[in-house]
Structures are given as structure tokens and as C-alpha cells.
Amino acid sequence: MGKTIAEKIFDSHLRDQPSPDNMILSLDVVMCHEITTPIAIMDLMEKGMDKVFDADRIKAVIDHVTPAKDTKTATQGKIMREWARRHKIKDFFDVGENGVCHALFPEKGFVRPGYTVIMGDSHTCTHGAFGAFAAGVGTTDLEVGIYKGVCSFRAPETMKINIVGELQPSVTAKDVILNIIKRISVNGATDRIIEFTGPVVESFNMSSRMTLCNMAVEAGATCGICLPDRVTAEYLWPFIRNDYATIDDAVNEYRQYHSDPDAEYVESLEIDVTTLVPQVTYGYKPDLVKDINEMVGTPVDQIYIGSCTNGRIEDLRNAASILKGKKLANSVRGIVTPATPLIYRQALEEGLIAIFMDAGFCVLNPTCGACLGMSSGVLAEGESCASTTNRNFNGRMGKGGMVHLMSPYSAAATALNGKITDPRDFL
Numbered sequence: 299m300g301k302t303i304a305e306k307i308f309d310s311h312l313r314d315q316p317s318p319d320n321m322i323l324s325l326d327v328v329m330c331h332e333i334t335t336p337i338a339i340m341d342l343m344e345k346g347m348d349k350v351f352d353a354d355r356i357k358a359v360i361d362h363v364t365p366a367k368d369t370k371t372a373t374q375g376k377i378m379r380e381w382a383r384r385h386k387i388k389d390f391f392d393v394g395e396n397g398v399c400h401a402l403f404p405e406k407g408f409v410r411p412g413y414t415v416i417m418g419d420s421h422t423c424t425h426g427a428f429g430a431f432a433a434g435v436g437t438t439d440l441e442v443g444i445y446k447g448v449c450s451f452r453a454p455e456t457m458k459i460n461i462v463g464e465l466q467p468s469v470t471a472k473d474v475i476l477n478i479i480k481r482i483s484v485n486g487a488t489d490r491i492i493e494f495t496g497p498v499v500e501s502f503n504m505s506s507r508m509t510l511c512n513m514a515v516e517a518g519a520t521c522g523i524c525l526p527d528r529v530t531a532e533y534l535w536p537f538i539r540n541d542y543a544t545i546d547d548a549v550n551e552y553r554q555y556h557s558d559p560d561a562e563y564v565e566s567l568e569i570d571v572t573t574l575v576p577q578v579t580y581g582y583k584p585d586l587v588k589d590i591n592e593m594v595g596t597p598v599d600q601i602y603i604g605s606c607t608n609g610r611i612e613d614l615r616n617a618a619s620i621l622k623g624k625k626l627a628n629s630v631r632g633i634v635t636p637a638t639p640l641i642y643r644q645a646l647e648e649g650l651i652a653i654f655m656d657a658g659f660c661v662l663n664p665t666c667g668a669c670l671g672m673s674s675g676v677l678a679e680g681e682s683c684a685s686t687t688n689r690n691f692n693g694r695m696g697k698g699g700m701v702h703l704m705s706p707y708s709a710a711a712t713a714l715n716g717k718i719t720d721p722r723d724f725l
């Protein structure tokens with residue numbers, strides 16, 4: 299019987315299998331940020347187990363609230379910083395070099411096809427865009443991962459979503475994934491891996507693939523995964539050029555991870571995106587999604603462009619293409635957060651930062667901040683935000699606040715009118 303990509307990755311990393319549904323895998327990368335890792339560090343210290351399995355395989359960043367906003371977040375940063383120094387973790391990113399983990403780590407080339415990756419963060423699924431198995435875990439698993447470099451998973455069950463058709467201008471990966479979550483619901487992929495396949499995914503660059511995989515968890519999935527191909531190899535080329543004579547060699551090797559034609563899936567769906575229009579959420583769950591035309595005119599108070607979902611250069615370019623030479627409405631405030639320092643620099647060099655500033659946006663340093671309502675753009679009660687992020691839970695960006703998830707194109711169009719606006723009006 300054939301195997302899926304996830305089954306192949308599990309097979310190649312299997313250390314032990316105490317029961318059919320308890321597969322202990324070796325880990326290639328353990329990622330850490332300052333919200334969940336300090337708890338694990340403190341616990342390991344208390345148990346006299348302050349050790350890391352392999353300092354080179356640990357990647358750490360202070361990203362959620364940075365620079366620190368108060369004593370609590372400053373302490374979290376301090377614990378991470380001291381731990382990274384103590385264990386000589388060289389890939390540790392502190393103020394000035396730090397960016398949103400799921401944008402920064404791919405940019406550094408830390409994730410490769412066939413890898414196993416964990417992090418104490420639910421959007422770790424983003425890294426599946428590289429053909430890796432990447433899952434968010436709780437504190438106990440994180441501790442074991444840091445200490446021993448292994449993690450226990452259930453046997454993988456994969457749901458295949460084949461995306462076909464042709465996207466219309468200003469309809470993006472964000473609209474595709476919002477529409478998928480709408481169709482399958484927030485529980486549609488619970489405890490499953492979503493394998494995204496088909497010509498639309500193949501045509502996506504890594505940034506769009508990351509957007510797609512990023513929100514797999516919003517449908518309950520453990521991981522989203524794309525098959526690694528030439529696009530993946532080209533993105534990774536600066537990091538793998540010493541390992542392969544040519545890009546073709548890398549592409550050929552990556553083929554070993556592709557799911558076999560006779561692999562078994564728990565469910566297979568096909569989605570034709572040809573008639574898909576921009577999508578927007580309207581409630582407190584990411585599956586409460588409407589076509590944008592049904593939401594047009596809904597007033598908002600804030601626009602937020604950033605996060606691990608849509609804070610990459612492509613996203614800033616898309617938003618800037620609509621904002622260029624225009625001003626945001628008087629009734630709204632706009633915030634843009636390039637997800638990493640490199641993206642920030644690129645945006646500066648390309649003149650995008652000037653476009654945002656001329657439009658009246660506040661440009662922030664790379665951080666999660668307002669995405670999870672912790673800093674830098676928290677909403678007041680009763681306020682709403684047009685946001686390129688991934689979660690619209692009640693109070694997500696501030697108690698009593700409402701979040702409308704949408705693409706950077708839609709957020710930019712909405713900024714100009716102060717109410718939800720179809721970006722196709724600006725084509």
C-alpha cells in the first residue's frame with residue numbers, strides 16, 4: 299500500500315512505537331518563543347533537568363511581545379535570553395533581530411522537506427508548507443522535545459484537499475483557506491493532517507503556501523502540508539546549495555517525500571477556486587466566513603496588516619498596491635507590522651513603507667503584538683478590526699473587540715473606506 303507524505307516522514311523518524319497509536323518520533327527542529335518556553339525552562343530547571351538535546355536544533359525567538367511591554371513580558375524575555383546563552387543556542391533572535399517565529403524561521407532556512415518540527419505554538423503548522431511535519435504542542439511535549447529531541451504523536455491520518463481552477467485577481471491564498479475552513483468547519487480536520495495538493499498549490503510561492511498551511515489549525519488540523527517541489531527548492535537554495543550540485547538534484551530528492559498515488563486518505567476533497575471571491579469572517583469562529591460582497595459596508599475601527607499569516611513581503615506589496623497614493627479613512631487607524639526585520643528592510647527599499655506612512659498607517663517593528671491582543675494595537679470594547687491575522691475568537695485582539703479576518707488586499711481596501719470593501723473595486 300502506498301504512503302502519504304506524513305506517513306513517510308513518520309516512518310523515517312520513528313524511534314519507538316509503544317502502541318499502534320503512539321509513535322515516538324525524533325525531532326529535527328524544536329522552535330521556541332517567549333510565551334510558552336519559559337514555563338518549560340523553569341520546570342526543567344526545577345526538576346534538575348536543565349539541558350537541551352542539541353543546541354543546533356533549537357531555534358528560539360522573542361516575538362510575541364517585543365520589545366517587552368511590562369515586567370511580566372520582560373521576565374519572559376530574560377528567562378529565554380539566559381537559557382539561550384547558558385546552552386549556547388546560536389539561533390536565538392532577540393530585540394533588533396527578532397520577527398514573528400513562523401515568518402522568521404522559514405526565512406532563515408531552518409525548515410526542510412521531510413523534517414519533523416515542534417513548537418509550543420498552535421500555528422507551527424505553517425512550516426508544513428515546506429513538506430515538513432510541523433505541529434504545535436503543549437508544555438510537557440515541549441519539555442520532552444527540548445530535553446530529549448523526541449515527541450509522541452498519534453499515527454497520522456491525512457485529509458487531502460486538492461485545489462484546482464484559476465484564482466481571480468486580488469483573490470489570494472488567504473481567501474482560499476478561509477473558504478476551505480468555511481466548508482469543512484473549525485472541526486473539519488481535527489486530529490488530521492491536511493495535505494494541500496493540486497495546480498493552485500503548485501502555482502503558489504512559499505509565502506502563499508505558508509498562508510495556506512498557517513490556518514490549517516483553524517480547521518482543527520495538527521499540520522498542513524504541501525508537497526516539496528521546485529518552488530520549495532528555489533526558496534531554500536541559499537541554504538542548501540552546498541548539499542546539491544543543482545536545484546534539479548534537490549527537487550529530485552524531495553520527490554521521495556511525495557505521497558504515493560495509491561496512498562490512503564481519511565477524506566479527499568476537491569475545491570475549484572475559479573469563482574472564488576474575497577472572503578471575510580463575520581463572527582467569533584474562523585469558519586464564520588462570507589463572500590466579501592455580503593459584508594461590504596460594515597464599519598471597522600482599526601486595520602491590522604501583519605502576523606504569521608499575512609505579514610510577509612508579498613502581503614505588504616499586495617496591500618500597498620491598493621493604498622498607493624491614497625489615504626485611509628478618517629474614521630480608522632491603520633497598523634502595519636512587517637513580520638521580520640528582513641521583510642521590513644525589503645519594504646523600506648521597495649518604497650512600501652513610504653506608501654503605508656503616506657496613507658496614514660503606523661508602522662510597527664516585527665512582533666505578534668495585537669494579533670493576540672497583547673500589545674501594540676489592542677482594541678477597546680465594542681471596536682472592530684479588519685485584520686490579516688488568523689484568529690477571530692471573542693476578544694482575540696482585546697476584550698469586547700471583534701476581528702474580521704481577510705486578505706491584505708481586502709484589509710487595504712477596507713482601510714480606504716473605513717468599512718469593509720471589496721478589493722476588486724480597486725483593480
Ligand SMILES: CC(C)[C@H](C(=O)O)[C@@H](O)C(=O)O
Pocket residue numbers: 333334362418419420421434670
Ligand atoms: C502564545 C501562543 C501560545 C499562541 C498559540 O499557540 O497560537 C499564539 O501564538 C496565538 O496565536 O494565539
Ligand code: SF4
Pocket residue numbers: 362398399400419421605606607665666667669670687688
Ligand atoms: S502572529 Fe499571531 S497567530 Fe502568529 S504566532 Fe504570533 S500571535 Fe500567534
